[in-house]
Amino acid sequence: MIQLNVNGTTQSLDIxxxxxxxxxxxxxxxxxxxxxxxxxxxxxxxxVHIDGDPVRSCITPVSAVLGKQVTTIEGLNSxxxxxxQAAWRDLEVVQCGYCQSGQIMSAVxxxxxKNSPTDADIDAAMQGNLCRCATYVRIRAAIKAASKxxx
Amino acid sequence: MKTxxxxxxxxxxxxxxxxxxxxxxxxxxxxxxxxxxxxxxxxLAGSAPAEAGDFQPNAFLRISRDNSITVIxxxxxxxxxxxxxMATLVAEELDADWEQVRVEGAPxxxxxxxxxxxxxxxxxxxxxxxxxxxxQMRKAGAAARQMLxxxxxxxxxxxxxxxxxxGGIVSHAVSGRKAxxxxxxxxxxxxxxxxxxxxxxxDEFRLIGKRLPRKDSPEKIDGSARFTIxxxxxxxxxxxxxxxxxxxxxxxxxxxxxxxAMPGVKYVVQIPSGVAVxxxxxxxxxxxxxxLQVEWDESNAFTLSxxxxxxxxxxxxxxxxxxxxxxxxxxxxxxxxxxxxxxEYSVPYLxxxxxxxxxxxxxxxxxxxxxxxxxxxxxGDQHAVAAALGIKPEQVRINMLYAGGSFGRRANPKxxxxxxxxxxxxALKPGIPVxxxxxxxxxxxxxxxxxxxLHRLRAGLNGDNQPTVWQQRIVGQSIMAGTxxxxxxxxxxxxxxxxxxxxxxxxxxxxxxxxxHSPILPVPVQWWRSVGSTHTAFAVECFVDELAEAVGKxxxxxxxxxxxxxxxxxGVLNLAVEKAGWSEPMGPGRGRGVAVHESFNSYVxxxxxxxxxxxxxxxxxxxxxxxxxIPINPDVxxxxxxxxxxxxxxxxxxxxxxFKDGRVEQSNFxxxxxxxxxxxxxxxxxxxxxxxxxxxxxxxxxPVIAPAVANAVYAATGxxxxxxxxxxx
Numbered sequence: 001m002i003q004l005n006v007n008g009t010t011q012s013l014d015i016x017x018x019x020x021x022x023x024x025x026x027x028x029x030x031x032x033x034x035x036x037x038x039x040x041x042x043x044x045x046x047x048v049h050i051d052g053d054p055v056r057s058c059i060t061p062v063s064a065v066l067g068k069q070v071t072t073i074e075g076l077n078s079x080x081x082x083x084x085q086a087a088w089r090d091l092e093v094v095q096c097g098y099c100q101s102g103q104i105m106s107a108v109x110x111x112x113x114k115n116s117p118t119d120a121d122i123d124a125a126m127q128g129n130l131c132r133c134a135t136y137v138r139i140r141a142a143i144k145a146a147s148k149x150x151x
Numbered sequence: 152m153k154t155x156x157x158x159x160x161x162x163x164x165x166x167x168x169x170x171x172x173x174x175x176x177x178x179x180x181x182x183x184x185x186x187x188x189x190x191x192x193x194x195l196a197g198s199a200p201a202e203a204g205d206f207q208p209n210a211f212l213r214i215s216r217d218n219s220i221t222v223i224x225x226x227x228x229x230x231x232x233x234x235x236x237m238a239t240l241v242a243e244e245l246d247a248d249w250e251q252v253r254v255e256g257a258p259x260x261x262x263x264x265x266x267x268x269x270x271x272x273x274x275x276x277x278x279x280x281x282x283x284x285x286x287q288m289r290k291a292g293a294a295a296r297q298m299l300x301x302x303x304x305x306x307x308x309x310x311x312x313x314x315x316x317x318g319g320i321v322s323h324a325v326s327g328r329k330a331x332x333x334x335x336x337x338x339x340x341x342x343x344x345x346x347x348x349x350x351x352x353x354d355e356f357r358l359i360g361k362r363l364p365r366k367d368s369p370e371k372i373d374g375s376a377r378f379t380i381x382x383x384x385x386x387x388x389x390x391x392x393x394x395x396x397x398x399x400x401x402x403x404x405x406x407x408x409x410x411x412a413m414p415g416v417k418y419v420v421q422i423p424s425g426v427a428v429x430x431x432x433x434x435x436x437x438x439x440x441x442x443l444q445v446e447w448d449e450s451n452a453f454t455l456s457x458x459x460x461x462x463x464x465x466x467x468x469x470x471x472x473x474x475x476x477x478x479x480x481x482x483x484x485x486x487x488x489x490x491x492x493x494x495e496y497s498v499p500y501l502x503x504x505x506x507x508x509x510x511x512x513x514x515x516x517x518x519x520x521x522x523x524x525x526x527x528x529x530x531g532d533q534h535a536v537a538a539a540l541g542i543k544p545e546q547v548r549i550n551m552l553y554a555g556g557s558f559g560r561r562a563n564p565k566x567x568x569x570x571x572x573x574x575x576x577x578a579l580k581p582g583i584p585v586x587x588x589x590x591x592x593x594x595x596x597x598x599x600x601x602x603x604x605l606h607r608l609r610a611g612l613n614g615d616n617q618p619t620v621w622q623q624r625i626v627g628q629s630i631m632a633g634t635x636x637x638x639x640x641x642x643x644x645x646x647x648x649x650x651x652x653x654x655x656x657x658x659x660x661x662x663x664x665x666x667x668h669s670p671i672l673p674v675p676v677q678w679w680r681s682v683g684s685t686h687t688a689f690a691v692e693c694f695v696d697e698l699a700e701a702v703g704k705x706x707x708x709x710x711x712x713x714x715x716x717x718x719x720x721x722g723v724l725n726l727a728v729e730k731a732g733w734s735e736p737m738g739p740g741r742g743r744g745v746a747v748h749e750s751f752n753s754y755v756x757x758x759x760x761x762x763x764x765x766x767x768x769x770x771x772x773x774x775x776x777x778x779x780x781i782p783i784n785p786d787v788x789x790x791x792x793x794x795x796x797x798x799x800x801x802x803x804x805x806x807x808x809x810f811k812d813g814r815v816e817q818s819n820f821x822x823x824x825x826x827x828x829x830x831x832x833x834x835x836x837x838x839x840x841x842x843x844x845x846x847x848x849x850x851x852x853x854p855v856i857a858p859a860v861a862n863a864v865y866a867a868t869g870x871x872x873x874x875x876x877x878x879x880x
Binding site (some may be wrong): 005014016019020023026027028030031033034035036037038039040042043046072073074085088092093094095096097098099100101104122125126127129130131132133134135136137138139140 | 229230231232364365367368369370372373374375376377378380381383389428431432433434435504505506507508552553555556557558588590591620679786790793794795796798800801805819820821824826827829831833834
């Protein structure tokens with residue numbers, strides 16, 4: 001049995017420790033907000049927080065997160081998380097929405113480290129998150145709105 | 152547009168005494184062509200589909216006693232904002248409160264939910280959703296509003312003309328009586344259905360033209376939105392498929408022993424398109440596939456490389472093709488020309504690469520087949536599945552879920568990935584649901600690409616240095632050949648989607664000829680966001696810049712002088728260049744380029760500003776002007792202009808799918824490059840005010856950016872780049 005701490009709850013799962021966290025979350029815990037996009041950490045759709053750091057869950061085996069705190073989009077309740085989600089709503093960032101859980105998780109991790117990110121900070125933190133709808137203009141604006149900076 | 156007949160579904164439902172769940176008012180506007188179809192209660196797509204033969208909904212809206220209004224969208228929400236658009240049209244004429252409106256996807260049933268621009272087929276594409284629904288959805292809302300008024304008038308014993316409806320409240324000023332829609336729903340359902348509804352004038356709109364919040368945003372922000380990949384059913388298995396390494400190859404034999412020995416693997420079955428491996432979860436199924444041994448028969452496999460294809464197309468371009476437009480005497484004018492210019496433009500194959508790879512959930516049992524899918528080609532898929540299973544189309548129930556992007560891919564003319572999932576489910580015991588998931592690599596290599604195209608352009612200038620003749624030869628695979636749309640879209644050997652954007656060249660030259668070669672190759676091709684315009688706009692708008700230079704004119708001034716009578720082209724062109732500050736000087740290594748193009752009856756002009764630094768093209772700013780008729784939701788339009796341009800910018804700067812010896816060279820986002828946030832320019836969007844009927848915005852921004860950027864790169868560097876993606880010498 002594997003014990004995972006996800007969104008503050010301990011989950012006991014009978015799975016292979018090499019299974020990527022993404023599939024454990026989606027198919028064994030039922031948290032489907034985290035998405036599969038590439039499987040090789042190239043698109044960021046699967047981004048979750050491990051002890052607060054943004055991590056690509058598609059290449060992270062569950063064995064690597066034992067004893068650590070996993071946070072998914074469903075468990076986002078920090079003040080930065082709420083601010084980012086509110087900004088995403090206010091600025092109508094989403095289109096198809098498929099990559100947005102990952103975008104939001106990356107944005108929250110950025111703001112939790114740096115509450116007034118520059119454009120260069122945003123580029124660096126968000127470059128790993130692809131959006132084929134190209135909602136990038138609004139992602140940038142929403143991160144700024146969620147931070148202390150005036151947009 | 153045909154006249155619609157409005158029917159009251161809730162009333163019939165009421166008469167059948169099955170009222171408990173469906174109490175309230177349900178209305179449908181039925182196209183006359185669909186008269187005689189089955190009818191009944193609410194559209195339950197995605198939640199609890201009715202059984203085959205059961206009464207099906209014939210409705211676009213449902214008002215419940217709890218005061219909620221459900222708009223049933225016949226169109227797929229894939230990011231373009233159509234759920235919000237459909238709801239806006241209904242809510243406008245209903246005078247509903249936007250907060251009380253929710254949206255759900257319609258089931259597959261062309262009789263009730265056909266695309267009015269697509270004959271008898273239901274589906275989403277060609278930027279038609281708003282345009283074809285513009286009157287239909289408003290009539291649905293207006294009829295319901297009138298029935299609510301009639302109901303209130305009876306209850307209150309007052310004249311209907313004295314009743315007002317506003318923001319979801321029905322009121323009578325004189326008596327001071329008020330009711331919410333939900334309180335009147337049952338009584339409204341008993342009213343006769345008005346057949347001649349009065350629609351609002353543009354100046355009476357309260358919701359249309361406003362930046363209303365999208366209906367799909369909240370659930371896409373908290374992770375609860377349900378996509379196909381999120382569907383979970385009891386006893387479901389997840390399938391991955393081993394596909395042939397090249398188009399035209401087949402399974403010769405396979406050995407499943409090692410695959411079946413992998414933990415969790417449950418089934419391995421051969422299907423027409425390969426070998427499927429199934430497990431309880433994706434990762435186990437994929438590990439099983441990795442262990443699977445397949446010997447492929449590649450005797451009829453595709454073996455060409457992209458370079459060879461381009462060379463063959465070049466040779467074809469020396470011969471005349473089928474004529475798509477012939478105006479004046481091109482040959483004669485070319486002979487008389489004082490100067491002839493010639494240029495060749497080309498674009499590569501492109502994958503759609505939506506963020507959600509193709510996936511589909513299927514369950515087959517004695518009653519038929521049920522599908523959960525980001526469903527873009529409802530009728531086509533329904534019929535293809537019925538044929539594959541030997542059942543009736545109405546036994547194929549399709550739940551239309553959100554699509555994680557599509558850009559055309561999910562409207563597959565051969566129902567490719569849907570049929571693949573169906574074949575897998577068919578190979579199992581009845582009742583076992585299958586979720587097929589393609590890996591990114593599977594998705595990238597499965598074909599149905601934007602075709603590779605080559606354009607050879609020639610123009611002749613007379614002795615006064617005036618262009619008098621335009622000749623454009625296009626070479627590339629036909630998208631429509633072999634599809635259900637062939638008879639409609641291929642005319643005298645010319646696939647209209649191969650020449651659109653060129654055959655309707657708006658520039659007023661005397662002599663114009665467009666001809667086409669449609670070579671046949673085994674590479675499956677498909678419409679890709681903005682279809683023919685993806686390549687024609689690039690070739691045309693860059694060559695126009697070359698012409699402007701040849702006659703010594705500014706690119707904007709040149710376009711203006713040859714767009715006489717094309718007021719909507721001119722409108723967006725003038726707006727974009729004014730907002731961009733077209734004539735303001737730019738620093739060294741910087742340049743500004745312009746392009747204007749009509750697609751799907753929407754007009755878009757873009758001005759791109761670029762900086763070329765150390766051999767890299769940086770797009771700094773893009774100013775977009777759009778004329779899409781009456782703007783339904785300016786915020787959604789702005790989003791589609793930003794995103795549609797960004798999608799095209801990826802193909803301008805980076806994306807390319809190539810073949811080497813018949814094999815696709817790319818596999819995932821590490822080598823099939825897309826646009827990332829640091830490459831996204833600043834974008835400004837301006838919407839031309841209009842009183843014309845609304846047209847689509849999902850596609851028209853996409854084709855305009857490549858020529859705008861290429862022209863800007865020329866201004867910055869003096870290099871004419873005629874091949875996408877743009878690469879500096």
